[in-house]
Amino acid sequence: xxxxxYEKIWDSHLVVEAPGQAPLLYVDRHLMHEVTSxxxxxxxxxxxxxxRNPHSILATMDHCVPTKDRDLxxxxxxxxxxxETMADNxxxxxxxxxxMKNPNNGVIHIVVPEHGFVHPGMVVVCGDSHTATHGAFGAxxxxxxxxxxxxxxxxxxxxxxxxxxxxxxxxxxLSKFASAKDIALAITGKIGxxxxxxxxxxxxxxxxxxxxxxxxxxxxNMAIEAGARAGLVAPDQKTFDYLQGREFAPSGENWxxxxxxxxxxxxxxxxxxxxxxxxxxxxxxxxxxxxTSPEQVTGITNVIPAPEDFDDEIKRQACExxxxxxxxxxxxxxxxxxxxxxxxxxxTNGRIEDFRIAADxxxxxxxxxxxxxxxxxxxxxxxxxxxxxxxxxxFIDAGWEWRxxxxxxxxxxxxxxxxxGQRSASTSNRNFEGRQGKGGRTHLxxxxxxxxxxxxxxxxxxxxx
Amino acid sequence: xxxYKKHESIAALMNRSNVDTDQIIPKQFLKKVERTxxxxxLFHDWRFNEDGSDNTDFELxxxxxxxxxxxxAGDNFGCGSSREHAPWAIADYGFNTIISSSYADxxxxxxxxxxxxxxxxTKEQLASLMDEIAANEGVRFVVDLENQELTTPAGNGFxxxxxxxxxxxxxxxxxxxxxTLTHIAEIDQYEEKHKQSYPWLWA
Numbered sequence: 001x002x003x004x005x006y007e008k009i010w011d012s013h014l015v016v017e018a019p020g021q022a023p024l025l026y027v028d029r030h031l032m033h034e035v036t037s038x039x040x041x042x043x044x045x046x047x048x049x050x051x052r053n054p055h056s057i058l059a060t061m062d063h064c065v066p067t068k069d070r071d072l073x074x075x076x077x078x079x080x081x082x083x084e085t086m087a088d089n090x091x092x093x094x095x096x097x098x099x100m101k102n103p104n105n106g107v108i109h110i111v112v113p114e115h116g117f118v119h120p121g122m123v124v125v126c127g128d129s130h131t132a133t134h135g136a137f138g139a140x141x142x143x144x145x146x147x148x149x150x151x152x153x154x155x156x157x158x159x160x161x162x163x164x165x166x167x168x169x170x171x172x173x174l175s176k177f178a179s180a181k182d183i184a185l186a187i188t189g190k191i192g193x194x195x196x197x198x199x200x201x202x203x204x205x206x207x208x209x210x211x212x213x214x215x216x217x218x219x220x221n222m223a224i225e226a227g228a229r230a231g232l233v234a235p236d237q238k239t240f241d242y243l244q245g246r247e248f249a250p251s252g253e254n255w256x257x258x259x260x261x262x263x264x265x266x267x268x269x270x271x272x273x274x275x276x277x278x279x280x281x282x283x284x285x286x287x288x289x290x291x292t293s294p295e296q297v298t299g300i301t302n303v304i305p306a307p308e309d310f311d312d313e314i315k316r317q318a319c320e321x322x323x324x325x326x327x328x329x330x331x332x333x334x335x336x337x338x339x340x341x342x343x344x345x346x347x348t349n350g351r352i353e354d355f356r357i358a359a360d361x362x363x364x365x366x367x368x369x370x371x372x373x374x375x376x377x378x379x380x381x382x383x384x385x386x387x388x389x390x391x392x393x394x395f396i397d398a399g400w401e402w403r404x405x406x407x408x409x410x411x412x413x414x415x416x417x418x419x420x421g422q423r424s425a426s427t428s429n430r431n432f433e434g435r436q437g438k439g440g441r442t443h444l445x446x447x448x449x450x451x452x453x454x455x456x457x458x459x460x461x462x463x464x465x
Numbered sequence: 466x467x468x469y470k471k472h473e474s475i476a477a478l479m480n481r482s483n484v485d486t487d488q489i490i491p492k493q494f495l496k497k498v499e500r501t502x503x504x505x506x507l508f509h510d511w512r513f514n515e516d517g518s519d520n521t522d523f524e525l526x527x528x529x530x531x532x533x534x535x536x537x538a539g540d541n542f543g544c545g546s547s548r549e550h551a552p553w554a555i556a557d558y559g560f561n562t563i564i565s566s567s568y569a570d571x572x573x574x575x576x577x578x579x580x581x582x583x584x585x586x587t588k589e590q591l592a593s594l595m596d597e598i599a600a601n602e603g604v605r606f607v608v609d610l611e612n613q614e615l616t617t618p619a620g621n622g623f624x625x626x627x628x629x630x631x632x633x634x635x636x637x638x639x640x641x642x643x644x645t646l647t648h649i650a651e652i653d654q655y656e657e658k659h660k661q662s663y664p665w666l667w668a
Contacts (some may be wrong), residue, residue, distance in 0.1 A: 250665030
């Protein structure tokens with residue numbers, strides 16, 4: 001039988017399928033951060049259970065960590081306790097933790113690929129919905145709840161229902177300045193935030209093959225915003241080149257064995273998918289969200305829609321609510337929307353390529369009056385690399401703040417947040433009400449679009465710069 | 466885990482779609498290291514005014530819904546982050562049943578770990594239930610998991626689908642980890658094979 005990549009990974013990880021019980025899937029890699037793990041460790045302790053396979057785990061601190069004055073104690077006592085609990089739990093169980101002071105520290109989904117900890121064909125989980133990022137390597141990677149974190153620690157397996165498969169094919173080549181982020185947003189705009197529910201997406205087509213590994217990470221990262229369990233891209237030479245030589249990548253004889261296995265993973269020619277969606281890359285212009293859901297998105301040359309533009313009653317109501325919350329009027333040109341704060345960072349767009357393109361746009365400009373612009377590298381390694389290339393100077397000279405790594409304003413748990421009514425251009429992944437601070441208004445964009453908005457003070461079509 | 470069999474309760478109406486986990490439990494409450502005490506923060510930003518008083522415009526603050534254990538909500542409930550704090554808050558607040566036309570995958574899974582039954586209705590069924598509550602706030606529904614049946618006074622009930630293994634675990638209140646550990650021999654055996662097939666993962 002012809003199989004999709006998802007089916008190949010599923011079949012090779014099926015431990016047992018007992019009658020009347022959910023199939024049990026083996027987990028190769030387990031990623032952790034401080035927010036969704038403490039209750040899982042507590043559960044293990046109460047049940048007197050042990051971590052079955054400590055070497056399968058890599059942990060970091062990212063959600064609550066400050067992005068400035070890192071040498072001072074954490075001011076928020078509850079966050080401080082969560083950070084300390086993480087350190088204690090990792091030490092007690094012999095887990096590899098990149099704590100706040102560790103030179104490898106950063107956002108979990110940035111750090112893990114940097115060290116080659118995820119490979120093609122693996123099953124990877126984390127108590128974090130953006131685990132889908134690692135699908136860029138052809139690994140089945142998905143977010144789980146804290147009870148499941150405990151389950152994986154105790155058993156190295158998870159009871160799982162098999163997902164349906166969705167092929168999203170992006171034909172043709174992207175235009176200049178359209179990025180992986182724009183593809184991800186355009187997909188969410190097309191199929192909606194529930195469009196991928198119950199599915200694992202495989203991204204394919206010329207535009208996907210041409211993406212860099214970092215671009216593929218951005219794309220797969222936002223599979224969850226389209227409602228999917230996970231996103232996958234078939235591993236190819238770019239994947240192998242990225243992995244070779246990294247700390248946890250196979251080496252020597254094992255490299256050849258692994259490579260042979262990885263090459264067997266792409267979906268078979270003619271394998272059937274439950275759903276197929278196609279987009280034309282040339283049609284994808286730089287995207288900007290205008291509402292409070294990632295599906296409320298449009299191209300930079302468009303205007304904000306009006307509620308009556310939607311046939312569906314639910315979408316009409318959602319548009320009305322969003323315009324109200326965002327304090328925007330229908331038919332306003334996207335390029336006329338002013339911004340107060342610009343944030344570049346997060347597990348979606350906090351990698352070196354993101355800062356390179358943003359610096360390219362920023363070079364020689366100044367941050368507009370009344371705009372605050374913050375650059376938060378995804379990890380200390382990204383930060384170092386950017387500084388080695390002189391990118392930090394470009395941002396600082398233009399009036400940006402150059403911060404320490406962390407999740408920062410993506411979800412505003414660490415004190416970096418919008419105030420009531422403030423409007424951001426953000427390279428993160430969610431524009432829900434209050435996501436970046438209560439009453440804050442978020443517009444999701446690519447790093448290039450964010451950088452351009454910082455100097456203009458409003459959104460601009462970067463193709464005209 | 467608390468077994469779930471049959472419940473009769475007031476059904477509260479939340480006629481909104483795409484209710485995300487950031488709304489269910491905003492991020493400022495995710496810093497705790499305990500599993501309990503999240504109910505007081507459920508829907509915080511919608512539920513409370515700036516000064517901490519109840520927002521009387523928010524649907525769950527209606528006196529008629531005060532003792533509801535069933536939540537009827539719009540499509541794609543629980544989208545967004547994987548935070549299990551969302552079902553913890555929902556359960557701690559007092560809900561043991563949600564009825565919607567669809568759920569985000571991770572949230573749906575998380576419900577079963579916390580004795581919350583997420584019932585999937587068709588869009589038409591959901592609309593009828595919403596109409597019934599709107600016309601008669603405080604109306605009581607009966608949920609019978611054993612027979613997979615919802616009944617309502619106006620006759621808008623229906624038979625619902627649920628995976629048999631999840632149903633069984635819920636009715637018996639089984640601990641998932643305990644159940645998986647009954648397969649420890651198979652896991653050991655699989656892992657041995659795994660070491661042979663993928664030696665680079667164990668190097």
